Every structure is written in C-alpha cells, then in structure tokens.
Amino acid sequence: MLTPRIFIGANEPLSPGADCVLAHDAARHVAQSLRMRIGERLALFTGEGGEYAATIVRIDRKDVVVRVDRHAAVERELARPVTLVQATIAADMMDLIVRKAVELGVAAIVPVESARSQRIPTERAARRVEHWRVIAIAACEQCGRNRIPAVQPLTSVEDYRPGEGMKVLLSPQAKLKFSAAVKDAAAFILAAGPEAGFTAEEEGAFVAAGFVPVSLGPRVLRTETASVAALAALSALRGDS
Numbered sequence: 539m540l541t542p543r544i545f546i547g548a549n550e551p552l553s554p555g556a557d558c559v560l561a562h563d564a565a566r567h568v569a570q571s572l573r574m575r576i577g578e579r580l581a582l583f584t585g586e587g588g589e590y591a592a593t594i595v596r597i598d599r600k601d602v603v604v605r606v607d608r609h610a611a612v613e614r615e616l617a618r619p620v621t622l623v624q625a626t627i628a629a630d631m632m633d634l635i636v637r638k639a640v641e642l643g644v645a646a647i648v649p650v651e652s653a654r655s656q657r658i659p660t661e662r663a664a665r666r667v668e669h670w671r672v673i674a675i676a677a678c679e680q681c682g683r684n685r686i687p688a689v690q691p692l693t694s695v696e697d698y699r700p701g702e703g704m705k706v707l708l709s710p711q712a713k714l715k716f717s718a719a720v721k722d723a724a725a726f727i728l729a730a731g732p733e734a735g736f737t738a739e740e741e742g743a744f745v746a747a748g749f750v751p752v753s754l755g756p757r758v759l760r761t762e763t764a765s766v767a768a769l770a771a772l773s774a775l776r777g778d779s
Contacts, residue, residue, distance in 0.1 A: 543679045621703070708752065
C-alpha cells in the first residue's frame with residue numbers, strides 16, 4: 539500500500555523528532571477511514587514544499603499523534619506552470635475538473651462566470667471557492683504533490699486579467715489544432731468554457747487578451763472532458779510529467 543499522505547498546513551511547523559497532533563478531520567481519516575495503527579508510517583506536508591516521514595505513536599478516541607521524522611525535499615510539480623481558467627459548470631462536474639486538474643499538475647485554477655455558466659449566488663461564492671480549495675488539498679494528498687495549487691476567487695470573464703504565459707482558448711469552432719498551437723513557453727494559461735461554450739463576445743475578449751483559439755479535434759467534448767484532455771495533452775506534448 540502507498541504511504542498515506544496528510545496535509546498539515548503552513549501554520550503547523552514540523553520539526554524532526556517532535557510529536558504532532560493531527561487535526562480532527564485528518565485524525566478521523568487516519569483512524570477510521572484508513573484504519574491505521576500505532577507504528578504505521580505516513581507522510582506529512584505543509585504545502586510549502588517537501589514532505590516529512592512520520593510514525594503513528596498514539597491513537598485514541600480524541601487524538602492521533604505522530605512522531606515527525608526527517609524532511610525530504612521532494613517535489614512533483616510541472617517544470618513550467620500551467621493555469622486553468624475554467625468557466626463554472628454544474629457543481630459535481632466543477633469538483634471533478636478541480637480534482638483532475640490538480641492531479642495533472644496545474645499551478646492555479648481561476649474560476650470564471652460566463653454568460654452561459656451555472657450561476658453561483660454572490661453570497662455563496664466564497665464558500666464555493668473554499669470548497670474547491672479543500673478538493674485541491676485532497677487531490678494533492680492523493681497524487682503526491684507537496685504544493686497546493688491556488689484556487690483564485692470567482693470572477694467574471696469581463697473582469698478576468700491573464701498573467702504572463704502562452705494563452706490557449708479551447709474553442710469547438712477553431713481551425714487550429716491544439717498540437718499545432720502549443721509552443722515552448724515558460725508558462726501556460728488554458729481557458730475552457732461552460733457546457734454551451736463561451737459566447738462570441740467572450741471569445742473575442744479572450745482573443746483580445748492574447749489567447750489563441752484551438753480545437754481538440756472533430757468531436758464535441760463536454761467541458762469537463764475538454765479541460766482534462768487538454769491538460770493531459772499539454773503535458774504529453776511538452777514532455778512534462
């Protein structure tokens with residue numbers, strides 16, 4: 539079995555030889571879901587790079603205590619960062635995209651609302667973003683990443699301002715193939731629309747911001763398929779992992 543990995547958080551400093559009391563949710567996961575026992579090993583990470591080996595020294599009804607061992611400067615990040623700009627869609631499918639994008643190595647996720655998006659009430663936006671951040675942490679625990687990707691606050695297509703990097707817009711109407719468009723660059727930004735796609739005006743705004751419209755092929759993919767497929771293809775084309 540792979541060594542279970544637990545996110546501790548940057549506010550919980552870890553020192554080799556010291557004991558660490560796991561937070562409630564982490565302790566419940568270790569004791570009840572994984573059914574781990576005293577003496578078994580796990581890995582702890584703070585999200586700031588590297589990970590710590592640790593051994594369970596106590597499990598009771600209230601706490602799980604682990605003894606911290608050495609720090610290993612292990613990184614599993616992409617050599618060139620990728621940002622996913624994702625139009626919001628149905629909650630379960632948006633959760634899937636966040637989870638798979640983190641597994642595929644994105645450095646940041648920018649959720650945007652477009653004219654055809656699933657609408658998120660203003661009063662729920664912050665909670666939804668926090669929910670995606672929790673999913674990102676769980677995905678890092680699963681896939682071995684030691685740095686938590688940023689999930690940016692929800693914004694609109696109109697208010698979104700891209701950073702530096704090669705910018706690619708997934709568009710069913712595009713003639714340029716994804717594989718032909720992707721060039722070597724220090725960073726990449728990939729934009730994917732909602733289920734019915736961005737409007738012509740929104741696509742125009744992305745193009746004006748420097749995005750290149752590209753196609754993933756002759757078949758029309760659901761947005762959760764398109765985002766994941768494009769991220770995987772990008773890594774394959776660049777020889778990244």
